[in-house]
Amino acid sequence: MYEGVVQDLIDELGRLPGVGPKSAQRIAFHLLAAEPADVRRLVQALTEVKEKVRFCATCGNVSQDELCRICRDPRRDLAVLCVVEEPKDVVAIEKTREFRGRYHVLGGAISPIDGVGPDDLRTRELMTRLADGVVTEVIIATDPNLEGEATATYLARLLRPMGLRITRIASGLPVGGDLEYADEITLGRAFEGRRLLDV
Numbered sequence: 001m002y003e004g005v006v007q008d009l010i011d012e013l014g015r016l017p018g019v020g021p022k023s024a025q026r027i028a029f030h031l032l033a034a035e036p037a038d039v040r041r042l043v044q045a046l047t048e049v050k051e052k053v054r055f056c057a058t059c060g061n062v063s064q065d066e067l068c069r070i071c072r073d074p075r076r077d078l079a080v081l082c083v084v085e086e087p088k089d090v091v092a093i094e095k096t097r098e099f100r101g102r103y104h105v106l107g108g109a110i111s112p113i114d115g116v117g118p119d120d121l122r123t124r125e126l127m128t129r130l131a132d133g134v135v136t137e138v139i140i141a142t143d144p145n146l147e148g149e150a151t152a153t154y155l156a157r158l159l160r161p162m163g164l165r166i167t168r169i170a171s172g173l174p175v176g177g178d179l180e181y182a183d184e185i186t187l188g189r190a191f192e193g194r195r196l197l198d199v
Contacts (some may be wrong), residue, residue, distance in 0.1 A: 060105035077101040096188035109147035137165040156197040167194040
């Protein structure tokens with residue numbers, strides 16, 4: 001335990017995902033030893049991201065404008081919609097250069113243990129987007145873990161009456177893994193081998 005502001009900094013860093021007490025302590029002491037200009041740049045970057053970045057009004061991806069660059073791109077295929085959990089998943093899929101449609105970011109996955117149900121996700125916004133009949137295929141690209149599979153099953157059952165082609169990315173990804181950690185080749189093959197969901 002350290003005194004005052006040092007311990008406050010360690011505590012705040014420890015609240016970040018994936019940062020345990022030891023890592024928080026190492027980062028705090030790195031910041032203490034860093035040049036003041038380096039720390040100011042970090043503070044400025046954190047402040048600017050909170051002030052300038054918002055979520056796309058259409059898909060829910062991160063953006064500095066009302067619409068993200070993907071939703072503004074007229075070359076994207078309007079008939080194919082890829083549903084993902086988080087904005088970081090959009091980046092992972094875009095790296096493959098296999099997908100030319102548009103996205104819908106749910107903002108998480110169904111997880112009863114964490115108190116996250118379907119109403120906590122952007123499912124209503126998804127249904128609104130699909131109502132005009134432009135989209136003919138929905139690719140469900142949730143993480144291949146328990147929460148992602150539960151979310152995929154829920155969405156497939158919800159969308160089935162709409163007569164859409166509903167596919168799920170293939171299982172080229174490891175079960176229990178996250179899309180953001182998959183390499184481009186594995187993720188690209190998973191897209192190529194997507195399959196219809198039978199619920």
